[in-house]
Amino acid sequence: MKKEGNQKKGFTLIEMLVVIFIVGIGLIGALSFFNINLNNQFEAKNELIAAQLAQESVELLRNIVDYNALAGNDWYSNITNQTAGSNDCKNIDYRSLSSHNCVSSANLDDIYLDSSGRYRQYSDNSQLFHRKIESIDPIDRDSSDGSINLRDKGDCFRVTVAVTWNSRVTKASDVICKPR
Numbered sequence: 001m002k003k004e005g006n007q008k009k010g011f012t013l014i015e016m017l018v019v020i021f022i023v024g025i026g027l028i029g030a031l032s033f034f035n036i037n038l039n040n041q042f043e044a045k046n047e048l049i050a051a052q053l054a055q056e057s058v059e060l061l062r063n064i065v066d067y068n069a070l071a072g073n074d075w076y077s078n079i080t081n082q083t084a085g086s087n088d089c090k091n092i093d094y095r096s097l098s099s100h101n102c103v104s105s106a107n108l109d110d111i112y113l114d115s116s117g118r119y120r121q122y123s124d125n126s127q128l129f130h131r132k133i134e135s136i137d138p139i140d141r142d143s144s145d146g147s148i149n150l151r152d153k154g155d156c157f158r159v160t161v162a163v164t165w166n167s168r169v170t171k172a173s174d175v176i177c178k179p180r
Helices: 013-071
Strands: 110-113 119-122 129-139 156-165 168-177
Touching: 013 129, 013 156, 013 168
Parallel strands: none
Antiparallel strands: 110 119, 110 129, 129 156, 156 168
């Protein structure tokens, strides 16, 4: 059999459009996978930073308690007063390591990364992370009584710190006790 001279081998326009459509769907799927992966990685990084900022506040408060014990001050000095329910310490950052004080101003909730690579309390609502010490509740190791005078009876307090970012909240809570 002899083939006619007008028949040519190759792709038609419709076949090319079908191939382009299928390849395009595959590329869109792959690109959306990478985009979702990058977004999840960014959120995981922020969750980790928020958790560390919350835990850092608790550790800085623990540092103040240790300093007070070594200096002969009341162990809760510069954090709270001796009666239950008072929260004199609203904000804290690395500067408390030298001053052994909380940052008492209520408008310093924002956290920013300064030029030295440290997070600091700052009053600027444009920052991503906002950290605040929510509560400092006196407790006694040997009692469940809620109204405790730290000077007379209480030897611990429960600290709760909240870090908010992108409408999310990460909290850290711990019990800090009087050094024995």
